[in-house]
Structures are given as structure tokens and as C-alpha cells.
Amino acid sequence: MAEKKTTARPAPERPASYEAAREELVEVVRRLETGGTTLEESLALWERGEQLATWCQEWLDGARERLDAVLADAPDEE
Structure with a gap:
């Protein structure tokens, strides 16, 4: 049985902010929708997008947890 080769990939770099990650995600989706990439490139883009x-x-x-915590600590305004 042939053994499948695996190559170690470096851990993906995490963007510095939500906005940066979202902007990169939008670009990944645009590139996937546009097409014109190889199967390997498409798979790499898909993985990055995920x-x-x-x-x-x-x-x-x-952010939701922080908001919930603040709201839970806020006095009732009745």
C-alpha cells in the first residue's frame, strides 16, 4: 500500500483584529468566487477562510460575553 506523504505546514498567522480577519475573509471569498485558481490553491484558500x-x-x-457581563453588572433603571 502506498504511503501518503504529508508536509508539515506552519501554524496560520492570526490577524491582529476582528476587522483585519474579516477583511481578509472577504478577500478569500472573492478569490474563491472569481475562480481561476488551481485545486490546491482553492483548497488552501478554503482552509484559510475556515x-x-x-x-x-x-x-x-x-465581545458578546463582555457585553453580557457589563449588562449583568449594571443597576436596573426602573
């Missing part, structure tokens, strides 16, 4: 989307969601979840 990672960016995960990071964006983590930032949004963190």
Missing part, C-alpha cells in the same frame, strides 16, 4: 471565520466568531463571542 480559520478566519472561526477567529471572527471567537472575537464576536468574546
Whole structure:
């Protein structure tokens, strides 16, 4: 049975902010929709897009948690 070669990839670089990650994600989607890339390039773009989307969601979840904490500590205004 032939053994499948794997190449170690460096860990993807995380953008410095939500806005930077979202901007890069928009560019990845644009490139995928435009086409004209090889299968390997498309797969790499897809993987990068998935990672960016995960990071964006983590930032949004963190922001929601912070807002919820602030709202929970705020006095009722009745």
C-alpha cells in the first residue's frame, strides 16, 4: 500500500483584529468566487477562510460575553 506523504505546514498567522480577519475573509471569498485558481490553491484558500471565520466568531463571542457581563453588572433603571 502506498504511503501518503504529508508536509508539515506552519501554524496560520492570526490577524491582529476582528476587522483585519474579516477583511481578509472577504478577500478569500472573492478569490474563491472569481475562480481561476488551481485545486490546491482553492483548497488552501478554503482552509484559510475556515480559520478566519472561526477567529471572527471567537472575537464576536468574546465581545458578546463582555457585553453580557457589563449588562449583568449594571443597576436596573426602573
